[in-house]
Structures are given as structure tokens and as C-alpha cells.
Amino acid sequence: xxxxxxxxxxxxxxxxxxxxxxxxxxxxxxxxxxxxxxxxxxxxxxxxxxxxxxxxxxxxxxxxxxxxxxxxxxxxxxxxxxxxxxxxxxxxxxxxxxxxxxxxxxxxxxxxxxxxxxxxxxxxxxxxxxxxxxxxxxxxxxxxxxxxxxxxxxxxxxxxxxxxxxxxxxxxxxxxxxxxxxxxxxxxxxxxxxxxxxxxxxxxxxxxxxxxxxxxxxxxxxxxxxxxxxxxxxxxxxxxxxxxxxxxxxxxxxxxxxxxxxxxxxxxxxxxxxxxxxxxxxxxxxxxxxxxxxxxxxxxxxxxxxxxxxxxxxxxxxxxxxxxxxxxxxxxxxxxxxx
Amino acid sequence: xxxxxxxxxxxxxxxxxxxxxxxxxxxxxxxxxxxxxxxxxxxxxxxxxxxxxxxxxxxxxxxxxxxxxxxxxxxxxxxxxxxxxxxxxxxxxxxxxxxxxxxxxxxxxxxxxxxxxxxxxxxxxxxxxxxxxxxxxxxxxxxxxxxxxxxxxxxxxxxxxxxxxxxxxxxxxxxxxxxxxxxxxxxxxxxxxxxxxxxxxxxxxxxxxxxxxxxxxxxxxxxxxxxxxxxxxxxxxxxxxxxxxxxxxxxxxxxxxxxxxxxxxxxxxxxxxxxxxxxxxxxxxxxxxxxxxxxxxxxxxxxx
Numbered sequence: 001x002x003x004x005x006x007x008x009x010x011x012x013x014x015x016x017x018x019x020x021x022x023x024x025x026x027x028x029x030x031x032x033x034x035x036x037x038x039x040x041x042x043x044x045x046x047x048x049x050x051x052x053x054x055x056x057x058x059x060x061x062x063x064x065x066x067x068x069x070x071x072x073x074x075x076x077x078x079x080x081x082x083x084x085x086x087x088x089x090x091x092x093x094x095x096x097x098x099x100x101x102x103x104x105x106x107x108x109x110x111x112x113x114x115x116x117x118x119x120x121x122x123x124x125x126x127x128x129x130x131x132x133x134x135x136x137x138x139x140x141x142x143x144x145x146x147x148x149x150x151x152x153x154x155x156x157x158x159x160x161x162x163x164x165x166x167x168x169x170x171x172x173x174x175x176x177x178x179x180x181x182x183x184x185x186x187x188x189x190x191x192x193x194x195x196x197x198x199x200x201x202x203x204x205x206x207x208x209x210x211x212x213x214x215x216x217x218x219x220x221x222x223x224x225x226x227x228x229x230x231x232x233x234x235x236x237x238x239x240x241x242x243x244x245x246x247x248x249x250x251x252x253x254x255x256x257x258x259x260x261x262x263x264x265x266x267x268x269x270x271x272x273x274x275x276x277x278x279x280x281x282x283x284x285x286x287x288x289x290x291x292x293x294x295x296x297x298x299x300x301x302x303x304x305x306x307x308x309x310x311x312x313x314x315x316x317x318x319x320x321x322x323x324x325x326x327x328x329x330x331x332x333x334x335x336x337x338x339x
Numbered sequence: 340x341x342x343x344x345x346x347x348x349x350x351x352x353x354x355x356x357x358x359x360x361x362x363x364x365x366x367x368x369x370x371x372x373x374x375x376x377x378x379x380x381x382x383x384x385x386x387x388x389x390x391x392x393x394x395x396x397x398x399x400x401x402x403x404x405x406x407x408x409x410x411x412x413x414x415x416x417x418x419x420x421x422x423x424x425x426x427x428x429x430x431x432x433x434x435x436x437x438x439x440x441x442x443x444x445x446x447x448x449x450x451x452x453x454x455x456x457x458x459x460x461x462x463x464x465x466x467x468x469x470x471x472x473x474x475x476x477x478x479x480x481x482x483x484x485x486x487x488x489x490x491x492x493x494x495x496x497x498x499x500x501x502x503x504x505x506x507x508x509x510x511x512x513x514x515x516x517x518x519x520x521x522x523x524x525x526x527x528x529x530x531x532x533x534x535x536x537x538x539x540x541x542x543x544x545x546x547x548x549x550x551x552x553x554x555x556x557x558x559x560x561x562x563x564x565x566x567x568x569x570x571x572x573x574x575x576x577x578x579x580x581x582x583x584x585x586x587x588x589x590x591x592x593x594x595x596x597x598x599x600x601x602x603x604x605x606x607x608x609x610x611x612x613x614x615x616x617x618x619x620x621x622x623x624x625x626x627x628x629x630x631x632x633x634x635x636x637x638x639x640x641x642x643x
Contacts (some may be wrong), residue, residue, distance in 0.1 A: 032567075033572060057546075057547055059543055059546055059547060084552075088549045088550075088551070088629060089549065091546065091547050091548065091549035092547060092548040092549035092550075096567070097542055097544075097545070097547040099544060099547075100540075104539060104540040104541065104542055105541055105543070105544045106538040106544065107541040107545070107558075107559050107563070108541075108637065108638075109562045109563055109636060109637050109638065109639075110558070110559070110562075115544075118545075118548065118550065118554075118558070119548035119549060119550070122548075122551070122554065123549055124551055154639070156639045157637065167544070170544070170548065209532055229374075249449065250376055259625075309606055312528045
């Protein structure tokens, strides 16, 4: 039986206990990922997107991290209640993950081939020979030439882009049903970034793997994803299909993100937009909307009460008081003017 | 690889040559002479000086020493009559080496286990327990630890023999006495490095592949954490293998340590030089092995 909803996260709360107190990194995030769907989690540093992703594989260090509330259902199984042994079967096998920095994500003292195959050897009881064959296939698939030689080399003999290709090969070697890519192109230069994104797109079409792409770059999202979740201060503030987000964004934070993408068709004199201020203090998150303090349209209610997360059209949800019928017209009609 | 080894060999020979020359000059600069403690008439003393060739010009003495050294002859001891330095080394080194190798193994295995355990239980009871052992091990001097071991396990509990070197039972206390300091040092290094490696991204990668914790420790962590331990191991090995005065005296083990100290006290030129050259040789070899090991463990620092 194919479960339509591959991943279902309900009201996830995840915190870290530090000397300074409890850092509430994720404060009630809910979303679903369908089979083969490409979803982006977008937000600035510290918004909780990586922590959310790592909750899915239980990769957050615990302690100091701990799950406060919520559930994560993967393929109908509740991951939050699973023990280490059960998790080990899911990691790498059903869910693969690519990390932000390919330069440090490979063990420098182990041959690349060994790092690609060790998951196979421990999970599936592959023989060494078959595992190597499979690794060759993967290396070929991610576009590494001379893979038989490369298989025996060490990570320091690979360039950054090549390392990320290897990481993709590692993550996809079991043909997982979900691939989590945590800022896979942040530390790569722009041409390599385009190559890696194209590669992920091609692989996704061939393997029908669902992808959760974590990024702060809406330009990257546009290339790859179908649905976008905008995260701010540990909460989802806007969710929608890619067109909803790019053309009908309703949350001021999403406007800010869109304004901060450099564009070729802009005049030189036009300054690149930025969002003034800093993200909220996650030790003491604000009672109202987390973005209120930086929002130029903020009203009194924004500071006092949390806006509900409600749908405005099918597949487009926003948490913002501006969409309340009583909000002043002037703010509601404000739009970006960039598109 | 061969080229590197050759280069290394030449450098090692040069190092040893410099060591020999400097020590040769230094012992001659020490006030007094080897026979100062002997109660003999001036005439006999003169004869002895002539017999050992100390009346000749210094450069000649040096050249003669080097010539003999090339033949492998370290000369006669000036204190122990009619015994060559080669004989003293051949008699005493096996004891020191046997004690040394055991101590080294004890320190290495114990230190790595202790450090790793501590790192994995960071902030918990086991961690503090391991840290306390390490601090005690580093700070209690060997002459106190040695006597303490003798007193507790030898005299009070009567579990193990108090001294001497006559079988496996006799080795336990001196091995603990000699190895504890190194064990403590290694365990502290290991703990720090393991914790550092634990923060690395590739550990997260390994975990995301679904590997078991044991596999992650053995294949990913240990190898990356052990490099600084290898570094200290070079000089430590040389020092431990070539005898230690305190532990060998406490447990009456006929090793090299005693000879080294008395040779300096007696200004026994040839024995001091012989011992130093022997020790220097070990140090050079141990360091060369360490450099080769680096490359095997971490390909990025492969030098050949």
C-alpha cells in the first residue's frame, strides 16, 4: 500500500537546554510531504529549519536538545517514539541526508569508496563486491568520471563540488524515499551550485524521491521545488505552492526574503532589499507574531496575540494579522512591486 | 616512499652525529675527572689516565672515539672495571625493554579506553571518575606511586611480590608504576580529541547512514582522534623503553636506569656517551616510525 502522505509532522516543539536557559528552536511546526514531492524550508539562520530537518532523523544532539511536544510520522510510523535501533533502520535506508558543508562532511581519513559503501554493508548485507558495483553506479549517476579510480581516493583529493556529489551518492545509494538536503549548495560557488541543483532535479525525476530542501536562498528554491514553507522564529509563517509564494506572497517576512534576492533586470542604482533588525530571542520568544518587531506593518495586536495559521486559497496558508478583515487597508494593499 | 626513507635515514644519522659530538664535548666540560673519587696515589692515577688515553689531545680522543663507535665499540666503562659499555647495555636493556613494552601497552590501551569512556559520558559520573584518575596519574610522582603500590598490594594485601623481576607476577606492579603517568596523559588527550571529533560534520554523516554507535566510534572517531596521541608516543616510547631510574630502583629491576644515573655521578665518560647514544638512537627511530604512522592514519599528512 502506498501511503500518500510520506511524512507528517504535527505540532513539533524542539528545544535545547543551555546554561543560559531553554532555547526554543522549533515552536510548533506542522507540515506534510507527499510521495515524490519537492518541498523547501526557507528561512534565515537560526529560524529552526535545520533543527526541524534533523528531528526527522533524530540527529540533533540529545542532550542538550530535547523534544518537547509533537509527533513525526514517517510512512505511518511514529519516529518520535522510535528507539535508536529502529532509527538506524530508517537512517540512510528510507531517509537520506545531505549536509551543508561537503568539505567537512566526509571523513578525511577514510577512502571515499569505503564511505559510500559502508551503509550498504551494514544495512543490507551486501557483499563487498556488490556494494562496490552499486557504488560505481552511484558515482556514475552523480557525474563523477573515472569512478573506479575515484573510489579508492581520499576526500582531500576531491574538489568541493565533487565532495557534494559524493555526499549525494551516499545519501541516495539505498534509493531512499525521502532526501533531506540541508543547504546543499551554500558553501559552493554559483556555477557548481547550478550543477548540483540540476543533478538533484534529474535524480529526483528518475528515482521519484521526495525532497526536503532547506535553504535561505529563494533563488535556489525556484529551481527545484514545488512547495515552499517559510519558517521564522521556529514557526511556519507562510506555506504555499511555488507560484503562491513568488507571486502572491502575503507575509511581510516573505516579502522581505523576496526583496533580498539579487536580480539581473534591476537597475544598478536600486539597492538590494534587506530586512532590518535581528531574529527573535529564542530564550524568550515574543508572545505575538515572532516577526512583529521587524515588521514595518506591525499593529498592536501583532505584539500581543499570535496570528492564526489559516488558508487563504487552496494550498496557500499564512499566519499574519494583516489578512484579518479588520486590518487597515493601506497595509493590506502594500505589495512588493518587484514582480 | 624509498626516497623519503633514504632522506629520513641520512637526516637521522646527522642528528645522531650532532648528538654524539655535543654530549662528548659536554661531558668533558664537567669539572673533575672520572677518577676523582678513587683513593689512589697520584702515580696510579696518572697511569690510569694514560691507560684510557686521556692524556692525548682532545681532537685525537674524539676521533678515536668516533672510529671505535663506527665499529660498534662503545669502549670500556671507567667505573666498572673490565666491563665494556656494550656488555652493560646488552645485560640491562632486555629488562628495561620488557618492562617498557608492557608499560607502554598498559598505558596505550588503558589511556584510550579511559579517554574514550570519559568522552562518551561527558558530564556524567563516569567522566568525572576518568578525569580524577587522569589527574591523579599525572600529578602523583612515580616514586610515591611505586612505594604506594608496593605497600598496598605487596605488603598489606600480599597479592603480588614486592620487588624483583622473576616472572609475570612480578611485572604487574612496576608496569602500573611506570605506565600510569603515560596512561593519564593519553587518556586526557583522547578525551579532548574524541569530544572534538564528535562535533565534526562527518560524524553526523556517518550517523545519517544508519551506522551503529560502535561502528561510528571504531571507524570514524578513533582514527581521527588518535593522531595527537601518536605524536606524544614517539618520545615517550624512547624514554620508557630505555629504562627509568626511579621505578627500576624501587622494584630492584636490573635495568638501564640505575647505570644511567650512576654513570653521570661517576663521570663515567664512555658509559654516559654509550647510554646517550643508545637513547638517542631509540628516539630517532621512534620519531621516524611516528612520522610514517601519521601518513597511514591520515592520508592528508602523508609525507612520502
